[in-house]
Amino acid sequence: xxxxxxxxxxxxxxxxxxxTLSCSPISGHRSxxxxxxxxxxxxxxxxxxxxxxxxxxxxxxxxxxxRQFSNSRSEMNxxxxxxxxxxxxxxxxxxxxxxxxxxxxxxxxxxxxxx
Amino acid sequence: xxKITQTQPGMFVQEKEAVTLDCTYDTSDPSYGLFWxxxxxxxxxxxxxxxxxYDQQNATEGRYxxxxxxxxxxxxxxISASQLGDSAMYFCAMRTNRDDKIIFGKGTRLHILP
Numbered sequence: 311x312x313x314x315x316x317x318x319x320x321x322x323x324x325x326x327x328x329x330t331l332s333c334s335p336i337s338g339h340r341s342x343x344x345x346x347x348x349x350x351x352x353x354x355x356x357x358x359x360x361x362x363x364x365x366x367x368x369x370x371x372x373x374x375x376x377r378q379f380s381n382s383r384s385e386m387n388x389x390x391x392x393x394x395x396x397x398x399x400x401x402x403x404x405x406x407x408x409x410x411x412x413x414x415x416x417x418x419x420x421x422x423x424x425x
Numbered sequence: 426x427x428k429i430t431q432t433q434p435g436m437f438v439q440e441k442e443a444v445t446l447d448c449t450y451d452t453s454d455p456s457y458g459l460f461w462x463x464x465x466x467x468x469x470x471x472x473x474x475x476x477x478x479y480d481q482q483n484a485t486e487g488r489y490x491x492x493x494x495x496x497x498x499x500x501x502x503x504i505s506a507s508q509l510g511d512s513a514m515y516f517c518a519m520r521t522n523r524d525d526k527i528i529f530g531k532g533t534r535l536h537i538l539p
Contacts, residue, residue, distance in 0.1 A: 352529055352532065365525070412520075413472050413475060414472060415472065416469055416471070
């Protein structure tokens, strides 16, 4: 069974640009969550999607947005990039809490560098 | 407010010894779940173990066990017979029923010495 895949793995962008990151969950998983990991702030929850609906959202500005498609693949978008957006962005998939499953499977992450 | 505290930024342990990684949490929600994840240098987060607040027994998964002390709001991870491959960053996390977001501690970097 293929794991969670994230593309691209590495990305370098300039301040003010926008970026789109992609996450393909494990087959059959309908829940996708996104996290930002930085040395200073640690791991922070961005948002969670289940069956194309955003179920929950972390405390991030509106520049951070996401969506989920009917095949459960998810994208997150960051507009007007700032230097502080440089981070490892992790995606995790699961069957979902409604299925009574708590375990999340993480992808390898996308390392975003903003210059 | 919900909070996860990991007080050990780093630990050095001899191979084959048991390891205890500390985690305390704070929440007023009676329904919550506690997680431990491992993050090797490759960056990928690996789920290790889960404990629900209403679970009567401590969770175990192979060499991993969770020492859940509800009254003390403590959820320490115990790794038995440590191996070199256990060297990694370890994160404790919590999700409450009310908030439904997972929050993470700052992590503990574990070094297993040969």
